Amino acid sequence: MSEADRIAEIVAAHAHREGPLLPILHEVQARFGCVSAKAEAEIAMALNLSRAEVHGVVSFYHDFASEADPRPCVELCRAEACQARGVEALIDAADVAAGERVRLKTVYCLGLCSVGPAARTGDVLHARLDKERLTSLIESA
């Protein structure tokens, strides 16, 4: 099945919903790792929107990317509660451990504010991170 067919299938699966654009974009992002310019055009056509409208939405939200990044991703919380628990002191070591191989993404709050520093890999959460635990988490990502 071509990419265009798959996108058409995703759009069709959500078209009955009220305000279907975000659910569609989530699924496209999950399946292709990004919402490409081509995908934006196809979604716009299917929903009778302009490409600019769809691109405006894609570029607004942090969760959608225009290009896929195949590297494994570790999301590290650097919001206030994790700052208070010392996440900033771990950043240098985390950057070294990640190198070019792992994508280290900053997020603001995973809701684990009493047991930070916290991180997320996929749907798996990690709490009470120190330098050793975070480094090994990144290295095994």
Added chain:
Amino acid sequence: MTLVRISDDALALACGADAVAQAFAAAGCEVQRVSSWGMHWLEPLAEIDGMGFGPLVPDDVAGVLDGSSNKAIDRIEEHPFIAGQQRLTFARAGRTQPLSLEDYATTGGWIGLERARAMTPEQVVEEVVTSGLRGRGGAGFPAGIKWRTVLQAQGARKYIVCNADEGDSGTFADRMLMEGDPFQLIEGMAIAAHAVGAQRGYIYVRSEYPHAIAKLNAALALCADRIAPFEIEVRVGAGAYVCGEETSLLNSLEGKRGEVRAKPPLPALEGLFGCPTVVNNVLTLAAVPHILTPGGASLYDSLGVDRSKGTMPIQLAGNIKHGGLYETAFGVTLGKLVNEIGGGTASGRPVKAVQVGGPLGAYVHPDRFDLPFDYEAFAAADGLIGHGGVTVFDDSADMARQAKFAMQFCAAESCGKCTPCRIGSTRGVELIDRIRAGGRVPDAVEALPQMHNASKSDRSREENIALLEDLCETMRDASLCALGGFTPYPVLSALRNWPEDFE
């Protein structure tokens, strides 16, 4: 067979609850996964016949079972952290299995909905007004008044929207409720739907909460016939903090950029798809089933102080020894929360600052630990209680850095619609850098002869601080929503309470 109860809340899982549960199962125990008690420093916490053990690692299991464990905390219900609370919204926390309809029904579930459906919509709204319930999302608007507006509004369709975009750092009560007691939120929404005549509801959950999304979807599948003909759908956010603002959230639900709308029109009159819409926070809606039980509204009204009625689930977070969820009637002092209940800092160092109300809340100095937890008292002290998050910092915190972070966060998360927030936040970051650097030399453009209004001399530190205060005033008074409007709270409170950090 020994019955062991362990939480499957995201926080317990992050602390390793699954491995502990497997170790108990391997040792021949029956393991039941329940919601979290909210004593986060003890997670993973195991409960056997009411006795608690935590925080556990798999190697502790043998010791727990043969009675030699040094991690016993005695009876959980009698633990001072639990015994001191007054739990209404979190009455089931730690006690029930989140997705068990039987557990929910035997602990008073659906009583509020059945009673509400036997009443007229007007009567339900009046009970909520009587209870004094105010919106728990931060603004503290009386929920009953909002519902009355929607009830009286004309519209072919009406919606109930649950704001579960809990983006504030230091808050996790929405997450705990959605994961631990999803039926209570659903029941609250169904009552709201009956009260205002809505046919459809949406729960807008942030994408950072995958466990909450899964629990809600599973719960909705289990109780769809119970709330019918009302229908609820879970919608997932996409990483934008500003979508916690109600009008931005509505735009996002409609499939648009999460830009803030100007008010009026109020969402209660023209909300989702232009229809009358109730937008309430998770904790507001989850408080409703209890209020609708017989006598619930007057009990709620009897708790709390002044105009802050009922209980508030307070979240103790950051550098705190005993972090977790503490639900109590309004009026408890900040000092008691941090020092007595929270046990001071986790690092053992002195408390330097406490940020109340998330990234947009003021940094409170320990001098003001006499402040009671109450909407008006915090507003009078140039702060806010917001969603009830209390984030503690020890004396290693650099408050100028925290002030700069507040501006950076606002710049990163601004929706871009209004100028004070979009531009002001970036200028604020630059100004704080300059204040810390001791001033700034005019650049080449400012030095040009045609730049008549630009200062030709170096701006002093005092002038830069005055400029920052001016900027904060502009952002506070001219921003469209709370993101730009409240960012000055953490900045100015840091500047006023810890001026030495800005040198």
